[in-house]
Amino acid sequence: MDKNFLNDFPILRGKMNGQPLAYLDNGATTQKPESVVRSICGYYGGCNANPHRGVYELSVRATQVYESARKKIANLLNADTREIIFTKNATESLNLVAYSYGLTNLHAGDEILITIAEHHSNLVPWQMVARATGATLNYIYLAADGNLSAQDIATKLTARTKILAVTQISNVLGLINDVKKLAAQAHEVGAIIVVDGAQSVPHIPVDVRDIDADFLAFSGHKMLSPMGIGVLYGKRELLEEMPPFLRGGDMIEYVEEQTTTFAELPQKFEAGTQNVGGAAGLSAAVDYLQSVGFDTVARIERDLTNFAIAELKRLPYVELYGCDAPNKVGIVTFNIRDVHPHDVATILDAQGVAIRAGHHCAQPLMKFLGLNATCRASFYFYNTRRDVERLIEAVQSVRSVMHIA
Numbered sequence: 242m243d244k245n246f247l248n249d250f251p252i253l254r255g256k257m258n259g260q261p262l263a264y265l266d267n268g269a270t271t272q273k274p275e276s277v278v279r280s281i282c283g284y285y286g287g288c289n290a291n292p293h294r295g296v297y298e299l300s301v302r303a304t305q306v307y308e309s310a311r312k313k314i315a316n317l318l319n320a321d322t323r324e325i326i327f328t329k330n331a332t333e334s335l336n337l338v339a340y341s342y343g344l345t346n347l348h349a350g351d352e353i354l355i356t357i358a359e360h361h362s363n364l365v366p367w368q369m370v371a372r373a374t375g376a377t378l379n380y381i382y383l384a385a386d387g388n389l390s391a392q393d394i395a396t397k398l399t400a401r402t403k404i405l406a407v408t409q410i411s412n413v414l415g416l417i418n419d420v421k422k423l424a425a426q427a428h429e430v431g432a433i434i435v436v437d438g439a440q441s442v443p444h445i446p447v448d449v450r451d452i453d454a455d456f457l458a459f460s461g462h463k464m465l466s467p468m469g470i471g472v473l474y475g476k477r478e479l480l481e482e483m484p485p486f487l488r489g490g491d492m493i494e495y496v497e498e499q500t501t502t503f504a505e506l507p508q509k510f511e512a513g514t515q516n517v518g519g520a521a522g523l524s525a526a527v528d529y530l531q532s533v534g535f536d537t538v539a540r541i542e543r544d545l546t547n548f549a550i551a552e553l554k555r556l557p558y559v560e561l562y563g564c565d566a567p568n569k570v571g572i573v574t575f576n577i578r579d580v581h582p583h584d585v586a587t588i589l590d591a592q593g594v595a596i597r598a599g600h601h602c603a604q605p606l607m608k609f610l611g612l613n614a615t616c617r618a619s620f621y622f623y624n625t626r627r628d629v630e631r632l633i634e635a636v637q638s639v640r641s642v643m644h645i646a
């Protein structure tokens with residue numbers, strides 16, 4: 242019997258539009274357990290100071306909070322602490338790689354390979370790198386089951402490819418890409434692999450050494466911690482060679498009037514005062530997630546996903562996307578015939594069911610699928626079968642609310 246997680250998440254015990262809340266937009270952001278909120282308050286209430294800078298006790302404590310969070314993330318990903326850079330979010334992490342590695346290492350004639358299922362955060366920065374360097378941006382499209390086309394990988398990943406950038410789990414279809422295999426294929430042709438872990442790190446164990454990822458990005462807020470803290474993992478030898486992304490305080494060694502030498506890793510990539518309270522929250526979030534256990538997270542999400550798919554499949558006016566592939570986790574994307582997804586989400590909201598509707602920051606994928614928008618229900622371990630039942634009941638009401646026969 243699983244613990245009643247709702248006891249730890251006051252917001253989930255509350256009401257929305259007069260109804261109990263069924264929060265099913267975890268792909269966008271997750272709710273925060275009390276232990277995370279306490280850790281942030283504890284930091285600001287007990288040891289707030291600018292880390293790394295002061296020699297006084299409070300600053301030493303702030304540094305300890307910040308650096309112990311880094312250690313926790315390094316352990317979570319099986320990385321070295323020097324390879325963990327704190328950023329604002331996954332988007333900033335991916336931009337760091339694009340600006341610092343991409344602009345430095347790519348040239349006209351080189352190719353960047355991404356997938357059509359990328360979130361804009363792992364797509365728009367590569368458009369910028371391609372335009373600035375004269376490199377070409379190519380796409381791996383999807384096979385009929387929603388997975389990456391093996392044929393596209395075989396033909397488009399070539400000696401000209403310098404960067405393969407791919408999401409580990411699609412935020413629209415919920416499909417898991419085999420990034421370990423893709424990393425091996427990329428390395429075989431001399432390319433590096435950038436893994437977007439925004440939807441994977443919160444849900445499955447991720448071991449950057451086992452994957453052999455060159456870079457991996459994720460956001461804290463999608464895994465129980467506050468907004469404004471994210472992570473970039475990078476292989477040490479790559480980070481050492483890269484120029485800083487942002488410049489200013491804390492990332493320097495010596496500054497002369499005209500020149501500067503830079504701090505060692507990871508400070509070289511952490512310019513300015515960092516989000517120490519966010520790091521405290523992220524650290525508590527990792528503790529909480531590990532106390533739940535990734536096995537439990539996977540089991541609950543699999544059960545909810547299968548249940549939701551089976552129930553939605555019984556409704557003849559519901560169209561599901563990417564729901565027949567086995568390598569799927571936590572995300573169910575669908576449309577209701579003749580009803581715009583925004584109307585669906587609004588009708589569900591009136592019944593206390595919060596889902597996402599729109600293009601999910603993946604417009605090229607929507608175009609590839611021939612869609613303008615979809616509805617997306619995304620689960621986390623604190624969701625229950627009752628939440629899914631409420632989703633289904635609300636979906637069943639949509640067509641009559643819209644006066645469609």
Ligand SMILES: Cc1ncc(COP(=O)(O)O)c(C=O)c1O
Binds near residue numbers: 362408439460
């Ligand atoms: C797959 C994926 N990558 C990147 C991002 C960007 O995350 P953030 O907005 O926290 O930077 C998201 C957010 O939804 C995502 O789902």
